[in-house]
Amino acid sequence: MTDYNYFIAARVIHILGVVFWIGGVAFVTTILIPALRKNIEGKQRLDLFELLEGRFAFQARIVTLITGFSGLYMIIELNAWERYLHPQFWWMHLMTLVWVIFTMVLFILEPLILHRLFHTQASKNPARTFAVIQVLHIFLLTLSLVAIAGAMAGAHGYTF
């Protein structure tokens, strides 16, 4: 494979990662949480959410790494570091920010703090806790979709 083909392979891997990862976030946000809030009560809701979100979190950790490494490889190949100095490349900042937020949540905050916090809060006040969880997911999904739209346009020549 030529260097250029390696670059294209990295782009393909990057996008497969994004599809799997943000697609999963979209499913949890627009289907799983609303369905649980509407149809399932009490402890069963918490158990089901932890089971399904827990499996997704495991997958998301792997995919986050793949997306991050393929993105890093592309920056190195493009020698595009100075893009971070220019506001018109806001989509590069946003992609990186989305990655940093998810990495912090999945690798540090969730295992150390959020898992226990969510469990105690959801046992005490399930309605409020699931409402908060839904708002946070909507926020992260929106940020991710704006990053995807900006990166698609920016990487294909749109000048902001």
Ligand code: HEM
């Ligand atoms: C550390 C994290 C990340 C790095 C270093 C990174 C880096 C890059 C680079 C260098 C490109 C190619 C830009 C170009 O061709 O001019 C790119 C493309 C792209 N990235 Fe990321 N990225 C990261 C995370 C993300 C995340 C979290 C998302 C989704 C929310 C994302 C979505 C995209 C999309 C949609 C493209 C456009 C691909 C195309 O149309 O060819 N990236 N990324």
